[in-house]
Amino acid sequence: MGKVMILNASPRAVKSNSKCYAQIFSKYCKIDAEYFNVSKTNHNELCEKIEQFSDILFVFPLYADSIPVTLLNFLKTLETKPQTKKPVISVIINCGFIEPQQNDIAIKIISIFCKQNGYTLGSVLKIGSGEAILQTPFKFLVELKIKKFSSSIVKRKYRVFQTTMPLSKKMFIKASTKYWTDYGKRNGVTKEQMMTMEIED
Amino acid sequence: MKLILSDKYLDITLNNDDIKIIDLSSLKIHNCTGCFGCWTKTPGKCVIRDDATKVYPYIAKSDRVIYVSRIKYGGYDTVMKTMLERAIPIQTAFIRLHKGETHHIQRDVALKKAIIIAYGNISDEEKDVFKSLIKRNSYNMNFESYKIIFANESEIEEVVKKEVNKWEK
Ligand SMILES: Cc1cc2nc3c(=O)[nH]c(=O)nc-3n(C[C@H](O)[C@H](O)[C@H](O)COP(=O)(O)O)c2cc1C
Numbered sequence: 001m002g003k004v005m006i007l008n009a010s011p012r013a014v015k016s017n018s019k020c021y022a023q024i025f026s027k028y029c030k031i032d033a034e035y036f037n038v039s040k041t042n043h044n045e046l047c048e049k050i051e052q053f054s055d056i057l058f059v060f061p062l063y064a065d066s067i068p069v070t071l072l073n074f075l076k077t078l079e080t081k082p083q084t085k086k087p088v089i090s091v092i093i094n095c096g097f098i099e100p101q102q103n104d105i106a107i108k109i110i111s112i113f114c115k116q117n118g119y120t121l122g123s124v125l126k127i128g129s130g131e132a133i134l135q136t137p138f139k140f141l142v143e144l145k146i147k148k149f150s151s152s153i154v155k156r157k158y159r160v161f162q163t164t165m166p167l168s169k170k171m172f173i174k175a176s177t178k179y180w181t182d183y184g185k186r187n188g189v190t191k192e193q194m195m196t197m198e199i200e201d
Numbered sequence: 202m203k204l205i206l207s208d209k210y211l212d213i214t215l216n217n218d219d220i221k222i223i224d225l226s227s228l229k230i231h232n233c234t235g236c237f238g239c240w241t242k243t244p245g246k247c248v249i250r251d252d253a254t255k256v257y258p259y260i261a262k263s264d265r266v267i268y269v270s271r272i273k274y275g276g277y278d279t280v281m282k283t284m285l286e287r288a289i290p291i292q293t294a295f296i297r298l299h300k301g302e303t304h305h306i307q308r309d310v311a312l313k314k315a316i317i318i319a320y321g322n323i324s325d326e327e328k329d330v331f332k333s334l335i336k337r338n339s340y341n342m343n344f345e346s347y348k349i350i351f352a353n354e355s356e357i358e359e360v361v362k363k364e365v366n367k368w369e370k
Contacts, residue, residue: 010235011232011233011234011235012234012235012236016235040232061235063233063235063286064282064285064286064288064289064338064341065334065337065338065341066276066277066282066334067276068233068286069232069233069279069282069283069286070232072273072274072276072278072279072282073279075274076273076279097296097302097303097304098303099302099303102302102337104333105276105330105333105334105337108275108330108333109274109275109276109330110274112274112275112326112327112330113274115326116274169298169302169303170298172296172303173296173297173298173303176295176296176303177295177296180240180241180294180295183237183240183241183294184240184241184244184294186241187241187242189241189242189244193244194240194241194244194293194294194295195244195293195295195306196244196245196293196308197245197308197309198245198308198309199245199246199257199258199261199290199291199308199309199310200245200246200254200257200258200290
């Protein structure tokens, strides 16, 4: 019987979308799954636990077209601690933009890590519009995909999945403009202020 | 304005006030915490008031940039990547259609001719991934054009000088 180590590598792990995606995963995953946040200081502790698991699931956001430094640094530590029993590495990545394919390069980076260090890349789920989708009626699409994704890991029939809001790009831009305008409003900042062209002083 | 942004010290002296050299390894730059304060609380300014706030205004202003970075797993290594993540205050939260995809609206950011000098022990597969990464970056970082140079660590200064000479012509 396998066991999944869920590693949330969002730089804002405690309050992240990745955490919500991980929770949905745990809900549907038919084998044991244990959840951890990757922090700056717990790399060694996490690496020591890895051999107890059959699978690792990295959950993280796309940052500047790539993997966030939080994850990069963890992978660099893991590289220095070769494991005798290597779990299969699966990934749930989410990005702000609507196109799930914008995540492709980050996945390639993980795949290069796997190749260089003798890990197998398992299933991948690429989520577009991941900043907001869980707060929309399209949340069920994410639930459906995570359910299939988790079953692919349990059955060891690893696959690539993707999902996003089923909106035209024009509609998505409209919806995201409202999302961010409301975000600013909660901080007492107007849309015009948010649009400022000024950078520092 | 022209900018040379490097993840290591470069032994280069320039007699040109229009070119700024920044050695990221000498600065104190924390990781982005993804708080979106730079978009929704203090637009255009990062809430972490460390050295990064002195760097991203130069990234914004420069119409020619040279980025020098070690490569890891086909992407930028930690020092450069940390700075690029901290540079999102130069964009707004709002999204537009750009080259057929959704991307953020930039603030006052000059259109750039970029040169990326990538060094380290880089496999062919990593080179390919890095090339596709820079292509994506070009959409998000306002590159009008770019060139990637893969170099040995020992030749970087030489390569940078050669490219700067071309700027000065
Ligand atoms: C520094 C930074 C860089 C980002 N870069 C990208 C990007 O290149 N493409 C994209 O689609 N979204 C990008 N995003 C948006 C995040 O991927 C998105 O908000 C995601 O939902 C955050 O997930 P989390 O809450 O799990 O951290 C970026 C966000 C931050 C803070």
